[in-house]
Amino acid sequence: MAEAFICDAIRGYRRPRPETQPPYLFPFYASTVKRAPTKPLVLLPHTLTEVTGPLFGTDEVRPGDSDLTLGHKGQPIGERIIVGGRVLDENGRPVPHTLIEIWQANAAGRYLHKVDTHDAPTDPNFTGCGRALTDAEGRYRFVTVRPGAYPWLNHPNAWRPAHIHFSLFGPALCTRLVTQMYFPGDPLLPLDPMFTSVPDEAARNRLIAALDWQATVPQVAIGYRFDIVLRGREQTLLEKPS
Numbered sequence: 589m590a591e592a593f594i595c596d597a598i599r600g601y602r603r604p605r606p607e608t609q610p611p612y613l614f615p616f617y618a619s620t621v622k623r624a625p626t627k628p629l630v631l632l633p634h635t636l637t638e639v640t641g642p643l644f645g646t647d648e649v650r651p652g653d654s655d656l657t658l659g660h661k662g663q664p665i666g667e668r669i670i671v672g673g674r675v676l677d678e679n680g681r682p683v684p685h686t687l688i689e690i691w692q693a694n695a696a697g698r699y700l701h702k703v704d705t706h707d708a709p710t711d712p713n714f715t716g717c718g719r720a721l722t723d724a725e726g727r728y729r730f731v732t733v734r735p736g737a738y739p740w741l742n743h744p745n746a747w748r749p750a751h752i753h754f755s756l757f758g759p760a761l762c763t764r765l766v767t768q769m770y771f772p773g774d775p776l777l778p779l780d781p782m783f784t785s786v787p788d789e790a791a792r793n794r795l796i797a798a799l800d801w802q803a804t805v806p807q808v809a810i811g812y813r814f815d816i817v818l819r820g821r822e823q824t825l826l827e828k829p830s
């Protein structure tokens with residue numbers, strides 16, 4: 589009985605709205621052909637396992653972790669940028685103290701990874717990984733360099749637009765989000781099967797950061813704003829009158 593009571597009290601998270609997420613199978617993005625499920629998915633109800641998640645204390649993320657230009661002997665090559673914004677849920681509420689991890693290629697379009705054999709230089713002063721916790725209002729801020737475009741083998745003469753990978757946990761395991769941030773005006777965007785796999789145009793454009801003049805630091809770095817919306821609860825609890 590106790591277990592049934594807990595399950596009844598659990599409010600799940602909304603399922604993604606149609607067209608806002610890329611389909612599992614998108615043949616122009618060749619890897620999806622291999623990994624897309626071939627059988628219909630089984631929809632499972634949310635239980636305590638899905639609506640809770642890992643918590644990260646401030647002592648596990650150091651302030652310097654959000655500045656990818658630090659931590660090496662010298663300065664990385666490339667255009668300095670600041671990427672910041674807010675993490676909100678679908679109800680517009682900030683998601684505080686949640687972990688954001690990013691990873692990216694260097695300014696030449698090369699990852700510091702053994703399987704990246706792209707003929708472009710690595711940078712001894714750039715690792716390309718960072719992390720931060722959002723503050724009480726859901727804000728975050730990274731300092732990094734603008735990543736370069738890089739070729740891949742999806743189709744002949746395929747190039748990924750410049751992008752930064754993002755991973756967010758949010759308050760629950762089913763709010764976990766792995767996505768990519770793109771730059772405004774990139775001419776490679778309409779040719780990119782990952783970007784174009786999102787059917788809904790408005791959802792697709794939410795993947796593009798906006799130039800943020802307020803965050804731009806004169807003589808130092810251009811700012812970009814990238815707000816991220818995680819799933820909200822299925823039901824909004826009504827506040828009790830006091």
Ligand SMILES: [Fe+2]
Pocket residue numbers: 693748751753
């Ligand atoms: Fe990438």
